[in-house]
Amino acid sequence: MDTHDEDSNAPHGPGGRHGPDRTTGPGEPRETGGADEPHRGKGTDEPAGSLVTKETDRPHATREPSGPEGEPGAREPQHRPEPLVGARLGVAALSPRYQVGAALALAVVAVVACVHLGMVFLHVAPSNTVTKQHGKAIDDWIYPEFEQNWKLFAPNPLQQNIAVQVRAETHGADGSASTTGWYDLSAEDGRAIRGNPLPSHTQQNELRRAFDYYAGTHDKDNRPVGVRGTLSEEYLRRIVVLRLDRDHAAGSGGTLQRVQVRVRTAAVPPPRWSGETVPSEPAYRVLPWWTVPAAEARGGVR
Structure with missing residues (x-):
């Protein structure tokens, strides 16, 4: 038995040990299975002797983008942006x-x-x-926006609640005269500030500063001291007239004839552990009646 016969039992074809065991005749397609034999252009019109390499067999095959009609488009090179050296930033x-x-x-x-x-x-x-x-x-x-003081760090800070109140004598549209009750202007400002995260400077300090200005230019008998005393009276009077007009104190068609201001001062109760004693009853400072000029009586103050 020759060598050819000894290998007759070996499997034939692409999976065999020695590859295909027959030769192709003229005009017959040749089967390929060897690892070293190039692939033939199968399913194409190329001649049998031409060699075709599949795209998948190329080591770094890339597909070119196709155009709108399926034609191969031009391949654009991809460049990474290089960092700018010496670029100016900011100003x-x-x-x-x-x-x-x-x-x-x-x-x-x-x-x-x-x-x-x-x-x-x-x-x-x-x-x-x-x-x-x-x-x-x-x-x-x-003043008035950037006022500073040391009350927060004082050894004995202000421990009083001060409320400015006002009442008025009015002249009604029918000719009748009447006196209103006391309007607590400080309480009105407090209600306007409560719940407001950004209260205005006017709501917080206008009324308080007006009375402080009056108290600093008058003695205990409410007599003006110096030329600024009269100015402080006019300033406080105009503020309370504006507030009364806002509250419609004179009624429909009525006018304000005179106004009177009083200040209620109540001590803040000390803590229970403190031995300090304070008066429990509030104190009042009643200012004299001020005549309202005709221009202000009908809302002329702005």
């Missing part, structure tokens, strides 16, 4: 004209901030040569 990226404008704006903000801090410092500092010579300029800058 340096602006043109010189805008750089000058930004520098001027920053300079103005810095100057205003320094002036404000200096004014606040002089306002809360003890009396000195600068505050004596320029006290009015400092007060004009601070």
